[in-house]
Amino acid sequence: MFKYVKQLTSLVAMVAVLFVFTTETMAAKKSKTLKNTQKKGFVRCGVSQGLPGFSNADAAGNWTGVDVDVCRAVAAAVLGDANKVKFTPLSAKERFTALTSGEIDILSRNTTWTLSRDADLGVTFVGVNFYDGQGFMVRKDSGITSTSQFKNGISACTNIGTTTELNMRDFFNSKGISYEPVAFEKADEVVAAYDSGRCDTYTTDKSGLAAQRTKMTNPDDHLVLPETISKEPLGPVVRQGDAVWEDIVRWSLNVMIEAEEYGISSSNADAMKVSENPAVKRLVGSEGELGSYLGLDQDWSLRIIKQVGNYGESYKRNIADTGILPDRGPNNIWTKGGLLYTPPAR
């Protein structure tokens, strides 16, 4: 009889555990993500598996890139230290599941903002940190200088699980060109296959092409064609259902962009505290109480600018100086002819 008593007790314990779990998941608290992040002491950030300029780890495991800097900005704002970030490299396929399942709290992984993703995946896009577009790379010796020279039967290497596959179909269909899509799970294999001659062209976001070109056996043998076949606004993503956390990430990015607009950089941020311009003073925390609206302290934005820098500094450090895309193009402040125009931080 003793045997069954033991089985019964363990069953009762099981049921009890179940109930504890269920009540916990049902309790919706205000910004659970912020609370958890502060409790853990680091921001959980999903990045790419290695895309120079956006999110790339060096031999020592230090992550750099414009996408990485968004997470660092949030860490500086929330935890006071831009280095308190735990990076999780994700494939294109894994990224949204990792975010919705709660494995990460910010997805900053050159992710295109589209209606279906925003509305159907249980995630929210908070802004755009890079304006990109899909392009094509070809070998120079092919003599191709424009997509109008593409002929029937062309084979195109790309990644699975991205908007690229869909754009590619739209593009070739509208031109009436038959093509062979060769889709790999990882970017490194796409590069290897294209580099070996398996494909005639490699297609992905133009920034990606520029970055991957540096990984080819001989980068000078390859050419990125001038045409852009799609709009690819890339930006950070958060889980749906935590409006406060969403605001924190959105405004951390906006602070970086607005700081550049007002000429505040990591080197002059402290000096700007006594600026004449109230907008500048709000950004460095010497006027207003912007931080309190987000559940943060007064110096949250000052820390972002001091520890991570403004958007222009981040771009220069990660994308321009590394030779990926020296020309800022649309990724410039609106006052300088670019598309970066943020709502005012006030």
Next chain:
Amino acid sequence: MKFKKILPQLLTLLFIVLVFGFFTMNAQENMGARGLEFGFGFLNTQASFDIQFSLIDYDGSHTYARAYLVGLLNTLLVAFIGIILATILGAVIGVARLSPNYLIRKTASFYIEFFRNIPLLLQIFFWYFAALRALPMLEDAPLLLNSSYMTIKGLYTPAAIWTNFDIFFTTIIISIIIIFFFVRYAKKKQEQEGKRLPVLIISSAIFIGLPLLTFLIGGVDLSWSFPVIRQMSQSSYTFDGGLKIPPELIALTLALTLYTATFIAENVRAGIQGIGKGQKEAAASIGLTPSQVLKLVIMPQALRIIIPPTTNQYLNLTKNSSLAAAIAYPDLVLVFAGTAMMQTGRAIEIVGITMATYLTISLCISLLMNWYNKRIAIQEK
């Protein structure tokens, strides 16, 4: 007393139901909290992405359900070819391992030790990337067998163009049925009258003759479309016409075959060695020829040892084919659990369908092999 027997069963059942119930409810709640809906309606929406290689008519305007079917058929194709080739190669290597010839024996054991001790994924990468780079570009490819080209973009072979293929196909089925009944009749005749009919010759005559006849009177015709090279740009070429077998399929089949064949070879060796020497000697002493000894005495017994572990290897090969995703072969995992999952975001539904599919394929292979195993097992009379 009876209650005491049933109680543990009931508790176990309750436990399983509770665990499943908990996971289902938890998933539903969490999905609900994030605004996700559970459902299979997405299967009927347009897929909008193209697939490189398909056995059925498919392009992006078809549905996700159709894309699933394309992936499934590609998986079955690679599993089917792989199983057949691995079985043939495994049987040959397994017998070679027992060869009295030193060189053959040692080569076979070297092959087995080499290929079964390297991770399969590495072998797939090797065959794809290393072999791919070694293959010629299209314009430099030599003509093979006066008809085909092996190039970096795949194997281009002549394609068969059939007229009235359905008539031809039906005739083949009919001839197989005729052969089946003829063999049964011949066996019966031998048992009753002791007369041996030339079964092999007559069967082959039926199998070749009947379909050939359809060419003469059935209106069946076969012509070939040969691949013809065409320049696309200064340095890139393509072939028009013919049949194209993508290098991804070739590399994957090659890697799966070479890997699985090592295990099958060991099964075959174990099967043959498991038969006592006395069996062979006894068979020889009653006057059977060496080929009859092998066919009537050794193999029926050896197969009983070989089949069950070989079934495992068939299952392994089928499941291992999902590594295709690494080298762009559009199998079920790449197309459905990859692209389709990404485009729809229906992770739970799609992973569920994919798991159920692999389970079904594996169970079918198991059932088939168990049926065969039962057939060749000792029949107690």
